[in-house]
Amino acid sequence: MPGNSFQLEVNPKIPPALARLEELAGDLWYSWDIATRALFARMHPALWHAVNHSPKTFLKRVSQRRLDEAAADPIFIGTMNQVLAAYDNYHRAPALFGLDGRKRLQQDDLVAYFCAEFGFHESLPIYSGGLGILAGDHCKGASDLRLPFVAVGLLYRQGYFQQTIDRDGRQHPRYHDTDFADLPIKPVLREDGSELRISVELPERRVWAKVWLATAGNTPLYLLDTALAENTAADRDITHRLYGGDRTTRLEQEILLGVGGVRVLHELKIKPTVWHINEGHAAFLILERIRQLTGQRQPALAALDFGCALEAVAANTVFTTHTPVPAGHDHFSMETMRQYFSPYCEETGIGSERLLALGQTDGSQDFNMTALAIRGSRYHNGVSRIHGRVSAHILAGMWPQIEPLDNPVDYITNGVHAASFLAADWHGTFDRHLGLGWMQRLTDQHCWQGVHRIPDQIFWSIRQSLKARLLHLVRHRVRAQHLRNQASEAHLDRMLKLADPHNPTVLTIGFARRFATYKRATLLFNNPGLLREIITNSERPVLFIFAGKAHPADEPGQELIRQIAELSRLPEFEGHILLLEGYDLHLSRRLVAGVDVWLNNPVYPLEASGTSGMKAAMNGAINLSVADGWWGEGYDGNNGWEIKPGAESLTAEQRDAEEARTLHELLQDKIIPMYYRNTSLGYSPEWVAMAKQSIASIMPRFNVHRMLEEYVDKFYAPAAGQWRKYARDDFRGARQVAEWKTHVRQCWPGVALRRIDAPQQHVLFGDTLRVEVAVQLNGLAPDDVSVELVFARPGERNPAKSKHYTLRHAGPLDNGEHLYTRELTPDLCGKIEYRFRVFPFHELLTHPFEMGMMVWL
Numbered sequence: 001m002p003g004n005s006f007q008l009e010v011n012p013k014i015p016p017a018l019a020r021l022e023e024l025a026g027d028l029w030y031s032w033d034i035a036t037r038a039l040f041a042r043m044h045p046a047l048w049h050a051v052n053h054s055p056k057t058f059l060k061r062v063s064q065r066r067l068d069e070a071a072a073d074p075i076f077i078g079t080m081n082q083v084l085a086a087y088d089n090y091h092r093a094p095a096l097f098g099l100d101g102r103k104r105l106q107q108d109d110l111v112a113y114f115c116a117e118f119g120f121h122e123s124l125p126i127y128s129g130g131l132g133i134l135a136g137d138h139c140k141g142a143s144d145l146r147l148p149f150v151a152v153g154l155l156y157r158q159g160y161f162q163q164t165i166d167r168d169g170r171q172h173p174r175y176h177d178t179d180f181a182d183l184p185i186k187p188v189l190r191e192d193g194s195e196l197r198i199s200v201e202l203p204e205r206r207v208w209a210k211v212w213l214a215t216a217g218n219t220p221l222y223l224l225d226t227a228l229a230e231n232t233a234a235d236r237d238i239t240h241r242l243y244g245g246d247r248t249t250r251l252e253q254e255i256l257l258g259v260g261g262v263r264v265l266h267e268l269k270i271k272p273t274v275w276h277i278n279e280g281h282a283a284f285l286i287l288e289r290i291r292q293l294t295g296q297r298q299p300a301l302a303a304l305d306f307g308c309a310l311e312a313v314a315a316n317t318v319f320t321t322h323t324p325v326p327a328g329h330d331h332f333s334m335e336t337m338r339q340y341f342s343p344y345c346e347e348t349g350i351g352s353e354r355l356l357a358l359g360q361t362d363g364s365q366d367f368n369m370t371a372l373a374i375r376g377s378r379y380h381n382g383v384s385r386i387h388g389r390v391s392a393h394i395l396a397g398m399w400p401q402i403e404p405l406d407n408p409v410d411y412i413t414n415g416v417h418a419a420s421f422l423a424a425d426w427h428g429t430f431d432r433h434l435g436l437g438w439m440q441r442l443t444d445q446h447c448w449q450g451v452h453r454i455p456d457q458i459f460w461s462i463r464q465s466l467k468a469r470l471l472h473l474v475r476h477r478v479r480a481q482h483l484r485n486q487a488s489e490a491h492l493d494r495m496l497k498l499a500d501p502h503n504p505t506v507l508t509i510g511f512a513r514r515f516a517t518y519k520r521a522t523l524l525f526n527n528p529g530l531l532r533e534i535i536t537n538s539e540r541p542v543l544f545i546f547a548g549k550a551h552p553a554d555e556p557g558q559e560l561i562r563q564i565a566e567l568s569r570l571p572e573f574e575g576h577i578l579l580l581e582g583y584d585l586h587l588s589r590r591l592v593a594g595v596d597v598w599l600n601n602p603v604y605p606l607e608a609s610g611t612s613g614m615k616a617a618m619n620g621a622i623n624l625s626v627a628d629g630w631w632g633e634g635y636d637g638n639n640g641w642e643i644k645p646g647a648e649s650l651t652a653e654q655r656d657a658e659e660a661r662t663l664h665e666l667l668q669d670k671i672i673p674m675y676y677r678n679t680s681l682g683y684s685p686e687w688v689a690m691a692k693q694s695i696a697s698i699m700p701r702f703n704v705h706r707m708l709e710e711y712v713d714k715f716y717a718p719a720a721g722q723w724r725k726y727a728r729d730d731f732r733g734a735r736q737v738a739e740w741k742t743h744v745r746q747c748w749p750g751v752a753l754r755r756i757d758a759p760q761q762h763v764l765f766g767d768t769l770r771v772e773v774a775v776q777l778n779g780l781a782p783d784d785v786s787v788e789l790v791f792a793r794p795g796e797r798n799p800a801k802s803k804h805y806t807l808r809h810a811g812p813l814d815n816g817e818h819l820y821t822r823e824l825t826p827d828l829c830g831k832i833e834y835r836f837r838v839f840p841f842h843e844l845l846t847h848p849f850e851m852g853m854m855v856w857l
């Protein structure tokens, strides 16, 4: 049509009877409440699908007639009232019983949680993958447990890309501008009704950001957006794309998140007592908090210097690392840092060298965000037991004199938000066999044993119907994808021959995650001949479903997608391998619930945790995974299959070959025969038993409520306590610690230990052993150090398995050394290795080894 075209959207008027639908659409509660989503979907299923399950967009586009009909339909109104009753109950109930996160915190405590991405639901596209979805689950869990909690992130105009895959297997990223009016967010207003804006200083300019609020049940999430007329075109683009742009954009995004985020809370008079940095991107919050403490203080109070402020800030900061390789840590050149932070150094009165030292690491010239995060926090963790150990080694240089296994890097294994990922089909059956209230007892292992009481037939039929639902979606997606790529109907029929929702009997295995090389999406094809033999037996066929995005800059990752596409077209694999495009939360929910087996085969130990396998297990899918990340703890011998990592001394090719062989053997000898074991029941009882064990053993341990309880007990409550101690009386504690540390650092190089008693070689059980050591304190006071005797079995390397006995100070010696002694009675027989050590001690320290100093005899 000739001429200019103009755009117009006509929005319906919401009938008064349906007014509260807008409230439901504005609360991400819908992202885990299935009944709320069903309420919208039923009104107009096609539109619901077209608006990507966004209730807010739905209400803007649905026809007036549908709304009026719904308003006049007593059944719709009845259903809506039920949903609203549940909604009100959730928001008003004091807490989920037994799980009141506030109990362990004090009245005024508040946790602020910062992350570069948040994955709540496909209708709020500001996430790329695991990190964001974990952050979303963290917020949802905090809402369930009524934790005093507030989250901070960035609002990206384009979020992460949408993916299509062409006929040659090439990935095409597509970026869509989001209309913020379609998102479940609203601008934050000041008391006078104007929009809240904050600003950050960047070289030669000030950049403004608008503040938005997303609400997820009881959790507020503040999001920053620089697309404002006040900013230059380049600065408007700072929040254009998640993980987009160049290094400068990344740095500016991180300054906005860390520095700007603290300013938002400050403007809103929100006063957190605990600050949680989820991955290094947000670590600049440390610098901004220090700035606030060093400046802007009442004249009556002495200014806090940088060192004191750092101690105060670190005392209530928690840092979670998610990266298992040093190269994965975010870093910027020192030159760029100097450029961006020179006004900061002037304002806080520190030299730029001191600031840059906070990001220094041994192996690199760059400013490392993980190093900053570690130095500015006293609570640090990896996200699984294995990853905690790996991180302790990667970060060992931060505490140079401490054994890696003894350093302050702890772990809290990830969990997932069960309500978001558990299929609706289970709810009624769980009500019946676990008892009402199972949703409030997610961490109760005993409750979850009830899964074994579900009759096999019922259990199996739910599994089958979940698979049918998945296959329905798969057919739909594969059709759309292949018709767009000009495939013929005949070809499509061959592709989809096993994906039959009416006959969901084929063993279906899912593999969906980011296409990063360490995840080895093609490991399965390591021996294609053998694989073909295993999976194309017409009596016992196997269907594999692959999905996932590769970062647009990750060429090798995109090459993996191409290879899978190519393999899926080989005549021998046709119909057995399906590759779906556009992996997102919606597809993820369906996949994890619908497949029989969830496959994960990363290169050990590069999977920090992984969470998709937990989602699958909760739905009765069975994990087949390399013993890495969470599966290192999750596998119990009866709830799935484990691929043992090949020895680390092997080459990458040898390891791949060995682990692929294990994978093929498990498929051939265990998994396929067990699934297809022919019984008159119509299903395999062994399979059902293992699927039940998968739910019963994994649900109570790997859900986000368990994870949050650990964060509260290990970190949040202690960090809030440290803050009170450090901040009391105008930061007296922080000043003491800072001064004391400066003194200790000066004296430490001269501290030494010497044994002075004659070592005994043998004692009898029950006899007393007396030990004496002389310590050269080099200017430190006797109680500035702790002198310890460490007992261990010979060869034992794990510090957790040793015993420590503190020696008592017994007075000065003539030569200036100090005598420390101890009498003890060994409580075990056999050979014992013992050693002596001395390290700085102060009662206000958060971790005994936080200074990284220790001298052994």
Ligand SMILES: *Cc1c(COP(=O)(O)O)cnc(C)c1O
Residues within 6 Å of the ligand: 128, 129, 130, 131, 133, 512, 513, 514, 583, 584, 585, 588, 589, 609, 610, 611, 612, 613, 615
């Ligand atoms: C759960 C989830 C992830 C993270 O899964 P991993 O096991 O860590 O790979 C990524 N993307 C989506 C859409 C998810 O739902």
